[in-house]
Amino acid sequence: xxxxxxxxxxxxRTVAAKLALLGHxxxxxxxxxxxxxxxxxxxxxxxxPFAEWGRDHPQVRLAxxxxxxxxxxxxxxATSGATALAALGLAGAExxxxxxxLDIANPLDFSRGMPPSLDPVNTDSxxxxxxxxxxxxxxxxxxxxxxxxxxxxxxxxxxEHNVFVSGDxxxxxxxxxxxxxxxxxxxxxxxxxxxITTARGTEMLLPIWLRLWGALGHGEFNFHIQGAxxxx
Amino acid sequence: xxxxxxxxxxxxRTVAAKLALLGHxxxxxxxxxxxxxxxxxxxxxxxxPFAEWGRDHPQVRLAxxxxxxxxxxxxxxATSGATALAALGLAGAExxxxxxxLDIANPLDFSRGMPPSLDPVNTDSxxxxxxxxxxxxxxxxxxxxxxxxxxxxxxxxxxEHNVFVSGDxxxxxxxxxxxxxxxxxxxxxxxxxxxITTARGTEMLLPIWLRLWGALGHGEFNFHIQGAxxxx
Numbered sequence: 001x002x003x004x005x006x007x008x009x010x011x012x013r014t015v016a017a018k019l020a021l022l023g024h025x026x027x028x029x030x031x032x033x034x035x036x037x038x039x040x041x042x043x044x045x046x047x048x049p050f051a052e053w054g055r056d057h058p059q060v061r062l063a064x065x066x067x068x069x070x071x072x073x074x075x076x077x078a079t080s081g082a083t084a085l086a087a088l089g090l091a092g093a094e095x096x097x098x099x100x101x102l103d104i105a106n107p108l109d110f111s112r113g114m115p116p117s118l119d120p121v122n123t124d125s126x127x128x129x130x131x132x133x134x135x136x137x138x139x140x141x142x143x144x145x146x147x148x149x150x151x152x153x154x155x156x157x158x159x160e161h162n163v164f165v166s167g168d169x170x171x172x173x174x175x176x177x178x179x180x181x182x183x184x185x186x187x188x189x190x191x192x193x194x195x196i197t198t199a200r201g202t203e204m205l206l207p208i209w210l211r212l213w214g215a216l217g218h219g220e221f222n223f224h225i226q227g228a229x230x231x232x
Numbered sequence: 233x234x235x236x237x238x239x240x241x242x243x244x245r246t247v248a249a250k251l252a253l254l255g256h257x258x259x260x261x262x263x264x265x266x267x268x269x270x271x272x273x274x275x276x277x278x279x280x281p282f283a284e285w286g287r288d289h290p291q292v293r294l295a296x297x298x299x300x301x302x303x304x305x306x307x308x309x310a311t312s313g314a315t316a317l318a319a320l321g322l323a324g325a326e327x328x329x330x331x332x333x334l335d336i337a338n339p340l341d342f343s344r345g346m347p348p349s350l351d352p353v354n355t356d357s358x359x360x361x362x363x364x365x366x367x368x369x370x371x372x373x374x375x376x377x378x379x380x381x382x383x384x385x386x387x388x389x390x391x392e393h394n395v396f397v398s399g400d401x402x403x404x405x406x407x408x409x410x411x412x413x414x415x416x417x418x419x420x421x422x423x424x425x426x427x428i429t430t431a432r433g434t435e436m437l438l439p440i441w442l443r444l445w446g447a448l449g450h451g452e453f454n455f456h457i458q459g460a461x462x463x464x
Contacts, residue, residue: 117354122439123344161458164440193443201440207354208396208433211425212457221460225444227389227453 004029004072006065006087008036008050011104011148012078013057018152020059022182027061029068029075031090036062069095074102074175075137081107081126085133096137100172102179103127103199104143104151106206115210118203127166127199138172140165141199142180145209147219154184154222161222164191166198191225236261236304238297238319240268240282243336243380244310245289250384252291254414259293261300261307263322268294301327306334306407307369313339313358317365328369332404334411335359335431336375336383338438347442350435359398359431370404372397373431374412377441379451386416386454393454396423398430423457 005016006029013028020026030036030050039049054062061068069075069091079087084105088096107126109119120129127141142165143151150156154163163185167173173192180190193201205223213219237248238261245260252258262268262282271281286294293300301307301323311319316337320328339358341351352361359373374397375383382388386395395417399405405424412422425433437455445451 112355122349122351122353157459159458161456191444191447193440193447198440198443198447201443204436204439207436208425208430211430211433212423212460215423215425215430216457216460218461222458224393224456224458225448225453226391226393226456228444228448229450 001025002071002073003027003076004068004074004091005076005078006030006068006084006091007078007080007105008062009078009080010047011151012076013050013053014148014152015076015078015104016060017057018183020057026059027063027068027071029063029065029087029091031065031087033062033064065091066095072099074100074179077101077103077105077130079105081105082109084126085129088130088134093134093136096134099137100169100175101130101134101137101139102143102176103130103139103141106144106203108206115207118206121204122200125197125199125203127196127203131168131196138167138169139196140167140169140172140176141196141202142166142176145202145205146222150220150222152183154189156220157222159224160189161224162189162191162228164193164198164202166193166196166202168195191228233257234303234305235259235308236300236306236323237308237310238262238300238316238323239310239312239337240294241310241312242279243383244308245282245285246380246384247308247310247336248292249289250415252289258291259295259300259303261295261297261319261323263297263319265294265296297323298327304331306332306411309333309335309337309362311337313337314341316358317361320362320366325366325368328366331369332401332407333362333366333369333371334375334408335362335371335373338376338435340438347439350438353436354432357429357431357435359428359435363400363428370399370401371428372399372401372404372408373428373434374398374408377434377437378454382452382454384415386421388452389454391456392421393456394421394423394460396425396430396434398425398428398434400428423460
């Protein structure tokens with residue numbers, strides 16, 4: 001399968017590396033590849049420059065958003081939530097049309113200080129915003145409720161825990177589910193919450209996720225819905 | 233211990249009955265006891281009239297908010313979120329002063345249709361609103377992340393699962409923790425998230441709780457933080 005992964009940060013890199021390891025054709029999308037590759041210093045959070053990561057992952061290509069999306073069967077949004085709509089706009093609606101668009105980002109708003117709040121929130125979600133802006137894309141919200149290392153290697157967290165799927169298109173949710181299975185998520189761990197409006201619920205897990213991260217002192221935990229037998 | 237439980241709905245009744253069973257002195261607080269007792273029909277959600285429940289629980293008294301609070305060592309807010317501040321206002325700041333105030337409600341807003349949204353949300357919480365309105369009360373947010381039957385009988389959900397505690401006062405959090413232990417919560421299941429601002433995180437679990445309720449077809453599940461070992 002040909003994947004475009006939007007975002008050159010830790011989440012995008014982690015997902016792209018896993019997809020490449022699984023034998024997929026993977027292109028990371030960015031606004032300006034030359035600018036992305038020109039950075040030589042770690043960013044503000046200590047993430048090494050992309051060029052350094054790229055040297056260790058020669059099978060992953062880097063391209064502008066539109067080129068990456070045009071080439072892809074499936075697009076993964078791993079940008080920061082605040083830049084997601086702009087990045088997808090640069091990709092072009094025509095390059096997203098009819099394709100599963102896996103939105104794994106969260107609309108964290110750092111403008112009001114720490115800890116970040118969410119924008120949109122409560123009566124809307126980033127997943128819904130993307131679906132409205134690109135009605136011909138098949139948006140599936142998933143994987144946004146855990147740290148990147150756990151997304152692609154769920155066994156890092158011992159015991160049973162869950163990943164959620166929200167979206168309007170059954171076929172795209174099937175594509176997302178197959179991806180999750182290939183990442184090592186047991187079938188029973190995948191909870192289909194329903195349509196894309198249920199992304200509000202998973203995005204709104206972020207505030208407690210951030211507080212748990214603070215209280216526990218590490219990010220390698222995940223939500224487990226205990227007692228999630230389905231009704232008779 | 234003398235408890236005032238505010239709220240005559242399912243949550244208030246369930247918690248009051250459990251506290252009475254554990255041997256505490258329990259008064260349910262309501263706006264107008266005569267009016268509460270005068271209802272003879274089930275409410276819109278099918279909950280039997282309070283007078284009927286009261287006949288089965290003669291050890292639980294019913295009183296106006298102020299009388300219930302004045303008599304209590306600990307106050308439990310189990311009103312609907314929308315009426316919480318008004319109910320506590322009727323109780324009177326002087327009757328809450330210095331007391332642990334366990335806020336187990338959620339600020340569900342039904343005014344925008346179903347599913348309900350939250351108000352306040354994101355940059356504020358009901359727990360914080362109550363603490364600001366009654367600065368001499370010792371507000372602890374807890375038990376708001378599950379259905380009433382699970383609050384008082386955690387073993388109804390098989391396996392390990394968690395209850396959260398948020399609040400500024402260490403002593404009041406100790407009181408809350410002792411209550412949780414007496415309800416059957418194992419010590420290891422109780423996660424102290426930090427100060428009262430962390431109530432934003434637990435209140436924001438409601439949207440996914442409601443969607444899970446819909447997707448699973450039952451409410452007897454709970455959140456379990458898998459991998460919640462604390463940092464070295």
